[in-house]
Amino acid sequence: MTAATHAPIVVLGTGFGALSTVRALRAGGCTDPITMIGPRAELHYLPGTIWIPSGLRTRADLVVPLGNFFQRMNVQHHQASVTGLSDDGRVVHTTAGDVANHALVIASGARFIRKLPGIEHAVVPCEGIDAAERVRDRLRAMDGGTIAIGFGANPHEPSAVRGGPMFEFLFGIERQLRREGRREQFKLVFFNPSPKPGIRLGEKTVAQLLARMQRQGIETHLGHKMLRFEADKVVTEGGEFAADLILFMPGLTGPAWLEHSALPRSPGGMVAADAQCRVAGFERVYVVGDSGSFPGPDWMPKQAHMADLQAEAAAHNLLAELAGGRGERGFKVELVCIIDAIDQGTLVYRTEQQQIVLPPNRLMHWAKRSFERRYLRHYQ
Known part of the structure; x- marks a missing residue:
């Protein structure tokens, strides 16, 4: 041996x-x-x-x-x-x-692709707990203003994007501001270089998410390549808009x-x-x-x-x-997520055979919390 x-x-x-x-x-x-x-x-x-x-x-x-x-x-x-x-x-x-x-x-x-000029002016929430705490603290300190939330992609790797959490931050913050009685003091803007953001979730899901933004008074800036961030604005090929707080998820590599x-x-x-x-x-x-x-x-x-x-x-x-052989097991390609907004969640399920999207409801919120508890027990 x-x-x-x-x-x-x-x-x-x-x-x-x-x-x-x-x-x-x-x-x-x-x-x-x-x-x-x-x-x-x-x-x-x-x-x-x-x-x-x-x-x-x-x-x-x-x-x-x-x-x-x-x-x-x-x-x-x-x-x-x-x-x-x-x-x-x-x-x-x-x-x-x-x-x-x-x-x-x-x-x-x-790792996140941090090549966009001025990205230091944005908070990348999924970088970790520190980043999410910065979002929390910034929100607490703000009396009003514009919050811009968006995500990018890796142009050479279609799957190397994580947009789901940004929808959750968007709808979660909107719901949080309403619960705090502060929604009228804030403008929320969702931005993305694609005219159909989150298309990997499926056509039905995108349509539902965009309709929900419209109902909740969330403005959109879609279909324009991002050029840069500044301390107080987002600049794209299709124009620019002011932003007091920018949350952005870059593509992955x-x-x-x-x-x-x-x-x-x-x-x-x-x-x-x-x-x-x-x-x-x-x-x-x-x-x-x-x-x-x-x-x-x-x-x-x-x-x-x-x-x-x-x-x-x-x-x-x-x-x-x-053991001296050759395993040939593959894996099922399956997208399962609950897009949560503090007290209600939207179930999105996609395989190569079907796509399912359910309207926001409280049951899915509690299902997400229950899954978290069960998952973490494996490691406690």
Whole structure:
């Protein structure tokens, strides 16, 4: 037996895809040592950040220490950031030294494309809990004004966009201001370079969301390429408008450390994978979640649910490969989300066979909260 076979399975990241990979490996009977590499031994439940501005959630509600999970799963945590790969993926370079592996699963997430001039004037809510708290604090300090909310895309990767949370911040803030009796002091403007924002959610969903904006007095600025942000305005090819607070979600691309690896990349800068989550040309190297680019429809979502499905496929196929075979399990392409607005939610469900969108209702809001509780129990 060579020394390499004693090296652990290494999972890059400590987010949804990474944690689901570990659970699936252990559920599949894997007894090999597993090392997770990430800068913190915590899960930050980012879907819940939409409720921070209203006070429905706090930092303490959304940060889950992973010590108990690591112990239950017999996982070693290497606290560091990844800086690159070498030796055909068998060595991971990190800020705390090199880590050898016998098999590698990349689940280190994506990064935002911050190339738009003046983007420092915008808050990017899904950057983390800190950003959501800045939104909360800014709203509390404002007596009125214009709030601009929008999102961009990666022009080279149709699926590398996360627009759903921005609809939630939009409708959540609108609802919050009404509950506080302050709605009349604020103008809300939703902007997007596409005339049909959120089209990956389906035509019916877009139509319903735009109709809802109109009913709630939310102005729209659609179909114009964004040029820049300034401290007090949004500037597009179709004109500009004033903004006292800008919330913006850029498109996604792959993690920066990919520049220091030989992994194949998609045109949009993600790790190129096949339908089984394998990285072509690399033995026992898989990718799941936001880091990867996968074959499938251009509406394939970048969301935790999709990462979980990919993690199950990758773990199954990796275990087959470690046993001397070749796993061929793929993953279902499925978009499931509840666009929440503090006390009511809109269910959106899409597969290659069907599209379902339900009107906003209280049941879906409570379903989203219930799912959060159940999901976090796995890691507490």
